Amino acid sequence: DAGVIQSPRHEVTEMGQEVTLRCKPISGHNSLFWYRQTMMRGLELLIYFNNNVPIDDSGMPEDRFSAKMPNASFSTLKIQPSEPRDSAVYFCATGTDSYEQYFGPGTRLTVT
C-alpha cells in the first residue's frame, strides 16, 4: 500500500487566490482527518469524516475553509480566499474504527 497520498506537496500562492489540497486515503480506511500544523499553534484538527460524512468541523477556522469527501478514496480541503496567516503544513490522516491514524506527507502551503 502506498499509504496516504497528498497533493500538491508544496504550494505557493498569492493572497486572495483559491487553494485546493487533495488527499487519497489508505484503501479500506473509513475515517479521514485534516490537520494544520504551525510552530505557534502546533497540530490542530480542522475537520474529520467517517464513512465520507463530516462528523466534526469545529476546528475549521472560518468560512474561507471548506472540505469535501465525495467518495471513500478522495477528499479535498479548499481555502478561498487564501491569506498569509493560512501558511502552514496541512496533513491528511486516515484510520479505521480502531482509532489508529496514519498521516500523509503533508502539503506545505505558503501564501504571500
Add this chain to the structure above:
Amino acid sequence: GENVEQHPSTLSVQEGDSAVIKCTYSDSASNYFPWYKQELGKRPQLIIDIRSNVGEKKDQRIAVTLNKTAKHFSLHITETQPEDSAVYFCAAVDYNQGGKLIFGQGTELSVKP
C-alpha cells in the same frame, strides 16, 4: 471534552541514556493512547500505542505504560540514539467528541552523541 497535557516540552539526553515523556488526560472514558514521532520536515508517524485493557506495552527500545486510575501514560525510550531526536506527541481518544484524537503539545527530544 478530553484534555491532554504533555511534559516536558523539551528534553535533552546523552546517547545511551533513557528518556521518559509523560502525559495526563482528563476523560476517564478514553481507552486508546497512541504516540507519534515527528522528525524535522516529516510527517507524524505512529510508533506505539496502548489500549486501556493493558498496563504496559513494549516494542524493542520503546515502551508505553498506562495508569488508568491516575489518568496518565508515559513513553519510555531506552538506549537512546541520535536518530531518536524528534518531536514526540501523545494523544488520547475523546469519546465525547466522536472518538477523535486529542494531541498533547509535543516534546522535543534531543539525543546528544
